[in-house]
Amino acid sequence: MSDRAETGFTITVSENKYLAEQDTEVVAVLTVSATGLGRLSTVDGAGSDTAEVILLDCSGSMSDPPTKLAAAKRATCAAIDALRDGVRFAVVRGTHEAALAYPQRPGLAVADRRTRTEAKDAVNRLVASGGTAMGRWLALGGELLADHPSAVRHATLITDGRQEHETRAELDAVLADCTGRFVCDARGIGDHWEPTELLHIAAVLNGQARGVARFDEMVADFRDLTVAAMRRSVPDVDLRVRTVATARLHEIQQVHPTFADLTPRVVRRDDRTVEIATGSWADETREYQVRIAVDPAGQPKDEDLLAARVDVLVRGAGFDARPIPPALILVHWTDDPGLFTRLDEKVTHYAGQEELGDAVRAGCDAYNSGDAATAVEQLGRAVMLADRSGNEDILRNLRRLVEVVDAAAGLVRLRTDVPLSEILATYTGSVSTSRGGRARRLDAEGTAATVSRTCPECSFVSRGAAPAGPLVCERCSHQFPARQEDAH
Numbered sequence: 001m002s003d004r005a006e007t008g009f010t011i012t013v014s015e016n017k018y019l020a021e022q023d024t025e026v027v028a029v030l031t032v033s034a035t036g037l038g039r040l041s042t043v044d045g046a047g048s049d050t051a052e053v054i055l056l057d058c059s060g061s062m063s064d065p066p067t068k069l070a071a072a073k074r075a076t077c078a079a080i081d082a083l084r085d086g087v088r089f090a091v092v093r094g095t096h097e098a099a100l101a102y103p104q105r106p107g108l109a110v111a112d113r114r115t116r117t118e119a120k121d122a123v124n125r126l127v128a129s130g131g132t133a134m135g136r137w138l139a140l141g142g143e144l145l146a147d148h149p150s151a152v153r154h155a156t157l158i159t160d161g162r163q164e165h166e167t168r169a170e171l172d173a174v175l176a177d178c179t180g181r182f183v184c185d186a187r188g189i190g191d192h193w194e195p196t197e198l199l200h201i202a203a204v205l206n207g208q209a210r211g212v213a214r215f216d217e218m219v220a221d222f223r224d225l226t227v228a229a230m231r232r233s234v235p236d237v238d239l240r241v242r243t244v245a246t247a248r249l250h251e252i253q254q255v256h257p258t259f260a261d262l263t264p265r266v267v268r269r270d271d272r273t274v275e276i277a278t279g280s281w282a283d284e285t286r287e288y289q290v291r292i293a294v295d296p297a298g299q300p301k302d303e304d305l306l307a308a309r310v311d312v313l314v315r316g317a318g319f320d321a322r323p324i325p326p327a328l329i330l331v332h333w334t335d336d337p338g339l340f341t342r343l344d345e346k347v348t349h350y351a352g353q354e355e356l357g358d359a360v361r362a363g364c365d366a367y368n369s370g371d372a373a374t375a376v377e378q379l380g381r382a383v384m385l386a387d388r389s390g391n392e393d394i395l396r397n398l399r400r401l402v403e404v405v406d407a408a409a410g411l412v413r414l415r416t417d418v419p420l421s422e423i424l425a426t427y428t429g430s431v432s433t434s435r436g437g438r439a440r441r442l443d444a445e446g447t448a449a450t451v452s453r454t455c456p457e458c459s460f461v462s463r464g465a466a467p468a469g470p471l472v473c474e475r476c477s478h479q480f481p482a483r484q485e486d487a488h
Contacts, residue, residue: 009034009237009312013327014346017304018339019296025250026292026307028329029346030239032278033285037233051088051108051151052229053141053182054079055134056101056126057159058093061192063128067215068190072158075218077120079156082226083111088151090144091119094137095130096165108144133166134159134201135174142178152280153182154229155205156222160190163197171197175204179265180236180277183207185225188428189218191420195428203260206279211425213400231282236315239288241266242273243308246295247331249274255350256287259357259431275313287435289350294331307331349389353433356385360394360430364423367401367414376402376414384410391434397426 015028056076062069076091083089088108093101102122103109109119134157145153163171178184184205186198189212202209212221241249254260266274278286292307299305308329334340363378379402386395387407395407400422402412 008036009314009324011310011312011324011327013310013329014344015329016340016342016344016347017330017332018336018342019294019331019333020337020340021296021301021333021335023333023340024294024296026294026329026331027344027347028290028292029255029344029350030288030290030310030327031285031346032239032288032312034234034281034283037281037283049086049088049148049151050084050230050232051145051148051153052083052226053089053108053144053155054091055094055098055137055141055155055157056091056123057095057132057161058126058128058130059095059132059159059161059164060129061132061161061190068160069126069128071215071218072160072189073123073126075222076123076158078219079222079226080111080116080119080123082223082230083116084230085112087111087230088148089115089119091123092137092140092144093126094132094134094157094159096133096136097130098133098136098140100140101126106144107147131165132159132161132163134163134197135166135171138178138184138201138205139174141184142174142181145182150235152229152232152235154232154280155182155184156225156229157184157186157198157201158222159186159188159193159198161192162194171201175201179204180279183229183232183279185209185229187212187221187225188424189215189421191424193424195424199428199431204265206260206277208258209428209431211421211428213419213421213425228282232280234281234314237278237281238313238315239276239278240269240273240311240313241276241290241308242311243292244306245272246299247307248272248293249290249308250293251289251291252276253289254278254286255289255353256285256433256435259354259433262288285435287346287350289347290329292329292331296333299333301333301335304330304332350433352385352389353391356382356389356391356394357430357433359385360398361427363401364427364430367418368420368423372414376412379414380410380412383407383412389434391432393432393434394429397429401426 010033012031013028015026019026054076056072089111090103090108091101093099102119109115137157141155184201185207186202186209188195188198198209212218243249252262254262262276266276268274294307306328310327312324359378359382363375363382366374366378379398383398383404384407386398401418402414405411405413
């Protein structure tokens with residue numbers, strides 16, 4: 001297989017293009033994959049660099065209990081140790097103000113054995129005091145990272161509390177200024193933080209939010225988070241959606257690996273074109289769902305029509321600029337109910353993942369308020385949906401709140417005396433999704449039964465739940481026959 005097929009970005013579309021005569025919206029899932037970016041990230045020996053800022057909550061609540069700040073310091077030091085040589089970095093002390101903890105002079109230090117040791121010494125000298133204003137921490141992080149526009153720019157925000165010295169409007173103003181400038185992952189620790197705040201920050205800044213329920217899990221989590229950031233090699237990637245004159249973009253969401261509504265963040269270039277910053281990338285796959293409003297008036301029936309074109313744009317000097325074939329979203333009006341009633345596998349899957357997330361959040365809210373009956377109902381439904389779709393991350397979190405009696409039937413028993421930190425972590429993890437088209441079915445032994453198909457177009461082997469197997473190729477979206485035997 002050629003280097004072009006194995007490296008760089010690809011974008012494919014999964015949709016049911018067929019609409020009934022009166023339908024005015026087409027829904028598609030875009031799969032964007034990056035492969036072999038390390039081999040493409042240099043031109044004439046010029047490679048990408050990385051800039052990392054750790055935003056550490058040092059407010060007064062971090063001293064209650066005293067073991068909390070001690071655990072956060074150990075985890076932050078583990079993150080510093082995970083920085084590879086040459087990475088530019090800083091540590092910000094966050095309270096109701098923001099201040100550099102390391103380095104002492106404005107700017108970023110360059111990671112090596114000496115600076116890592118100095119930074120860890122500075123972290124271990126930090127004390128807890130003051131309040132919480134995360135927008136100010138992010139603003140300082142943005143200032144530090146702004147001096148390195150060609151780098152992979154990443155921030156890690158760690159907090160145990162809620163916004164106390166800053167309004168939502170003030171935070172949103174900072175986030176608007178930071179959008180597209182760096183990626184931020186957020187971690188909540190302890191049991192006093194507000195998950196919706198961290199989910200909001202992470203969604204706007206193209207990161208992921210997570211709760212770390214136990215202090216002894218923090219070191220591994222922070223280290224893994226930093227290692228993942230070090231793997232990113234392309235600093236800025238955008239999606240461009242250009243509709244035809246009779247269509248318009250109604251909504252765009254990231255649906256994998258986490259849900260995030262990107263619609264408020266679109267930048268309109270002209271009447272038909274919008275762009276969305278997706279941040280920095282490693283070798284990975286993300287999926288996006290778009291809803292395109294279309295007008296059937298005066299349009300021909302029984303033929304494919306273009307609704308929108310979606311391009312992947314790689315920004316930044318020093319990166320390979322080979323053309324990336326676009327994804328085309330089509331619409332086809334028809335009177336045939338056998339066509340317009342088909343359900344696209346990926347679109348259906350992510351509708352189920354959204355329902356799963358809603359059930360998790362409703363169950364957590366009910367558990368936290370003492371409504372046991374609603375908690376059992378919603379968490380049981382969440383277990384059933386997670387089991388059915390193969391969402392192991394959410395299922396693992398749910399098992400901390402409930403004892404699973406029968407996953408397929410959604411029968412659970414509430415665990416008693418669950419720490420609030422576990423509930424917050426489960427709530428925050430509710431936005432995690434399993435990959436579209438990977439729903440599972442258990443065989444008689446309780447093992448996920450799957451069927452494999454080899455794509456005749458690209459030779460990629462896709463797997464799907466038995467007995468039908470995959471409906472489309474996960475790489476190129478070639479549609480397989482409805483039944484396995486039809487392929488022979």
